[in-house]
Structures are given as C-alpha cells and as structure tokens.
Amino acid sequence: MFEKSLNAYSHAKKVIPAGVNSPVRAFKGLKGTPPFIQKGKGAYLFDIDGNKYLDFVQSWGPLIFGHCNKDIEEEVIKTVKLGLSFGAPTLLETQLANEIISMYDYIDKLRFVSSGTEAVMSAIRLARGVTNKNDIVKFEGCYHGHSDSLLVKAGSGLATFGSPSSAGVPSDLIKHTLLCEYNNIKNLKQCFEDSHDIACIIIEPIAGNMGLIPASHEFLKACRELCDKNNALLIFDEVMSGFRASLRGASGIIDVKADIITFGKVIGAGMPVGAFASSSKIMNHLSPDGSVYQAGTLSGNPVAMSAGLASLKKLKSIDNIYENLNQKALRLVNGLKKVANKYNISLQINTRGSMFGFFFCKQEPKNFKDVGLCDFEAFAIFHHEMLKKGYYFACSQYEAGFISSVITNDMIDNCIKDASLVMLQIQGMQNAK
Numbered sequence: 001m002f003e004k005s006l007n008a009y010s011h012a013k014k015v016i017p018a019g020v021n022s023p024v025r026a027f028k029g030l031k032g033t034p035p036f037i038q039k040g041k042g043a044y045l046f047d048i049d050g051n052k053y054l055d056f057v058q059s060w061g062p063l064i065f066g067h068c069n070k071d072i073e074e075e076v077i078k079t080v081k082l083g084l085s086f087g088a089p090t091l092l093e094t095q096l097a098n099e100i101i102s103m104y105d106y107i108d109k110l111r112f113v114s115s116g117t118e119a120v121m122s123a124i125r126l127a128r129g130v131t132n133k134n135d136i137v138k139f140e141g142c143y144h145g146h147s148d149s150l151l152v153k154a155g156s157g158l159a160t161f162g163s164p165s166s167a168g169v170p171s172d173l174i175k176h177t178l179l180c181e182y183n184n185i186k187n188l189k190q191c192f193e194d195s196h197d198i199a200c201i202i203i204e205p206i207a208g209n210m211g212l213i214p215a216s217h218e219f220l221k222a223c224r225e226l227c228d229k230n231n232a233l234l235i236f237d238e239v240m241s242g243f244r245a246s247l248r249g250a251s252g253i254i255d256v257k258a259d260i261i262t263f264g265k266v267i268g269a270g271m272p273v274g275a276f277a278s279s280s281k282i283m284n285h286l287s288p289d290g291s292v293y294q295a296g297t298l299s300g301n302p303v304a305m306s307a308g309l310a311s312l313k314k315l316k317s318i319d320n321i322y323e324n325l326n327q328k329a330l331r332l333v334n335g336l337k338k339v340a341n342k343y344n345i346s347l348q349i350n351t352r353g354s355m356f357g358f359f360f361c362k363q364e365p366k367n368f369k370d371v372g373l374c375d376f377e378a379f380a381i382f383h384h385e386m387l388k389k390g391y392y393f394a395c396s397q398y399e400a401g402f403i404s405s406v407i408t409n410d411m412i413d414n415c416i417k418d419a420s421l422v423m424l425q426i427q428g429m430q431n432a433k
Contacts, residue, residue, distance in 0.1 A: 001388070004048045008036040027395050030380045034395070035387070040067030043406040045392055053392035054411055056332075058402040060394075061208075061240050062270040064325075064354065065314060066406035072269050072310040079306035087297050092305035099312045100267060100277065103248045106257050110277030111286060112300035116239030116264030117145025119274035120202065122294045123260045124149070126276070127200035127233040129292035130285050137191050137201045139182040141210030141368025141398075144202055144237050149173045182207060182367040183215060185222045192226050200233040200260075201226070205250035206241040208400035210371045212350050212357025220256040227259070233282070239264030239274065240400065245353040246322050247315060253352065269311035271304035321405065325354035328412060329403045333358055335416035342420070343427035345378070354403045360426075371398065378426045385422040391415055 012019035020026045035047035045053045144150045181187045207213045227234040236258035238249040243266045246252030260278045287293045333349035340347035346362040360375040379397045
C-alpha cells in the first residue's frame with residue numbers, strides 16, 4: 001500500500017536531513033512514514049503508490065479552491081510563458097497589492113516577500129525601527145516562522161518534536177523575546193511591567209500552530225490597549241488565517257485592529273509568497289524611503305502574483321463563500337464529535353471560516369499548555385487509520401485543518417462514517433489503559 005513511499009523516504013533520507021524539507025512532514029510525532037505525493041486534483045491528493053486521499057491540509061492552508069483550479073492554473077501558465085522572474089517591478093505587484101489593501105480601512109501600503117517567515121521577520125524589524133525599542137512579546141504555541149528571535153516555545157513542528165527552542169539560536173537574541181501564555185491577560189500585563197523596552201506584540205489572533213485556538217476578544221483587546229499605553233505596535237500574524245478565516249482574516253471576525261498585518265502563501269494561492277502591511281506612516285520607515293532595510297530578489301515574483309490575483313478575485317466574486325466553507329467545516333467537526341461521543345471519547349472541536357481543529361481531550365484548550373494535556377496516542381491512531389482509509393489530515397495535534405471549496409458534503413459524510421470505525425479502535429485503546 002505504501003511500498004513506493006517507504007522506498008522513496010529511505011532514499012530521501014540519504015540526501016535530505018530526515019528525508020524532508022520541513023520537519024513536520026516527517027510524521028515523526030506519529031511514528032509513521034509520510035506518503036510521497038505525485039499530484040493533486042480538486043479535493044484529492046494522489047501518492048506515488050496510487051493511493052488517493054481527501055485532502056484536509058490543502059498545502060497547509062492556501063488552496064481554498066483545491067488543487068489545480070482551472071482559473072488559477074490558466075493565469076499561472078500565461079504568466080510563466082512571459083518569464084519566471086525579473087527582479088524588477090511588474091504591474092501584477094501593484095494589482096495584487098490593491099486587491100489586498102482594498103479589504104482593510106486601516107492598511108495603506110504593503111510589501112511582498114517570499115514567505116511567511118520573511119514577512120514576520122521584516123514586520124518585527126519595522127516595529128523596532130518605528131518605536132526605537134528592542135523587546136518583543138510572543139506567545140507560547142504561536143509559530144511565526146523560523147527566524148532566530150521567534151524560536152521560543154513556537155508550537156507546530158517544534159512542539160511535535162518536544163523542543164521548546166532550537167540549537168544555534170544565540171542567547172543574546174532570545175533575551176529580547178518576552179514569552180507570554182496565550183489568552184492570559186495577567187501574564188501579558190506582567191511582561192509590560194517587566195520591560196519598558198517593548199517594541200511590539202506579535203500574535204496569531206487565530207492560532208493555527210497549536211491546533212486551532214482563537215484568541216479571546218478580551219485578550220486581543222488587552223493586547224491593543226497595552227500597546228497603545230506603552231508606545232508599542234501590535235502585529236497580527238495572519239500568515240495562516242488571512243483570507244482563510246474570512247475575506248479579511250481575523251479582522252473580519254473581531255473589531256480589534258492591528259498596526260501591522262503579515263500574510264502568507266494564501267495570497268499566492270499556494271505559491272511561495274508573503275507580505276506585511278500597515279499604514280503609510282509606518283510603512284514609510286522602510287528603505288528606500290526610510291531607514292529600516294528589507295529586500296528580496298524574488299519578492300513579488302510574477303508567477304506568485306498572478307496566482308494570488310486570480311485566487312483573490314475569485315474569492316471576492318463568490319457570494320457567501322466563507323459561510324459555505326464554515327458550514328462544511330462545522331459539518332465535519334460536529335460529525336467527528338458525534339461519533340466520538342458515541343464511544344465515550346472526549347473530543348473538543350472548533351472552526352473559524354474554512355479552518356478547523358479537534359483535540360482528544362476533556363476540556364477545550366485555551367493555550368499551548370492545555371494542548372500538551374491532550375491524548376496524543378489517540379490522535380496518532382486516528383491519523384494513521386484515517387490515512388489508510390484515504391483521508392489526509394494534518395500530521396500533528398499541533399496543526400489546524402482546512403476545508404476547500406471542492407470538498408462536498410458527501411465527501412465529509414463518508415469521512416465521518418469511516419471515522420466511526422476508527423473511533424471504535426481508539427475506544428479499545430483507551431479502555432485498555
């Protein structure tokens with residue numbers, strides 16, 4: 001069933017560390033072997049062994065219209081025929097920037113980069129340059145990419161491997177990162193009492209790297225108030241939730257406004273792209289207008305711009321698309337919870353737009369510490385058995401899942417039906433303990 005993938009993985013490990021180019025792909029936390037994907041089409045992935053999977057990962061979020069969407073594919077091919085990259089301005093950059101900015105009444109300018117990591121790294125440098133301060137506040141379980149000062153209890157891949165940080169990160173950089181518990185206002189206030197040199201708060205307003213855990217409105221409001229009071233900037237990391245939770249990401253759901261927003265591959269329909277955006281007053285600090293330096297040869301590359309432009313235009317043209325996606329996400333997680341309840345298995349669920357999450361635990365997790373109390377063995381069984389049945393879920397309890405527009409109610413219902421058989425196995429495991 002997975003023979004070719006097992007062989008491919010063995011060969012990959014000889015030339016690529018752990019056989020993968022991003023740690024969570026190794027399935028190490030599940031003690032499994034990743035299937036090697038050959039192609040994607042619509043709602044499905046196909047591996048090199050010929051197995052077919054209903055895809056609930058969607059390249060970790062950006063494929064809202066599924067794999068190989070005809071409209072997006074046509075625009076990409078048309079652009080590729082004109083050239084892959086120029087390292088020079090193109091009209092596509094301005095067009096996509098206008099599409100994104102038009103969604104917000106407090107964003108005037110943005111700059112494209114090549115990844116979410118780069119977007120967040122640049123946003124923090126900008127915040128430090130604007131405020132002339134050094135410290136940043138981040139939250140346990142929020143992952144903001146792999147730049148040095150942010151690899152402190154970062155959730156996602158690092159959490160999967162039980163590592164609170166990373167080797168190779170100088171302590172001189174970490175000393176400027178103040179760590180706070182997500183959704184803990186008292187802890188957040190203490191950070192500002194401990195330091196008068198805070199440049200910014202960086203937060204996933206809808207955390208997707210410790211499973212799906214939204215920040216409470218009260219917590220985000222406290223973030224805003226503390227930043228205003230202490231001359232600090234509030235950065236919303238919407239690399240995952242931007243254009244996923246709603247057409248305006250978290251900003252379409254909550255009324256708290258950030259000073260800077262970062263975006264990721266969703267704005268490129270899955271192509272390598274990111275961006276950070278803010279008011280003209282803040283963005284004018286960027287080089288060459290200001291003194292905060294940031295650059296990138298592939299920033300705003302035409303292929304990614306054309307893919308993103310096609311995707312965003314489709315999103316804007318379809319009425320009630322996010323309501324429909326959320327209904328499907330609710331159908332899935334409510335169905336999973338129903339079959340879990342049938343077998344007396346504790347399962348907590350949540351959705352935001354087309355994002356969803358579920359945890360094998362008795363209480364709804366509110367932060368990184370809570371997620372650590374979940375039944376990871378139950379999740380591993382669920383993932384392994386569902387993969388064998390043809391369902392591709394995120395390979396870690398610390399990751400969110402995603403619904404695409406091409407996933408149908410019938411597909412979801414079949415998934416729930418198959419999940420019932422898996423929940424029975426989990427019940428047996430839990431009863432045997």
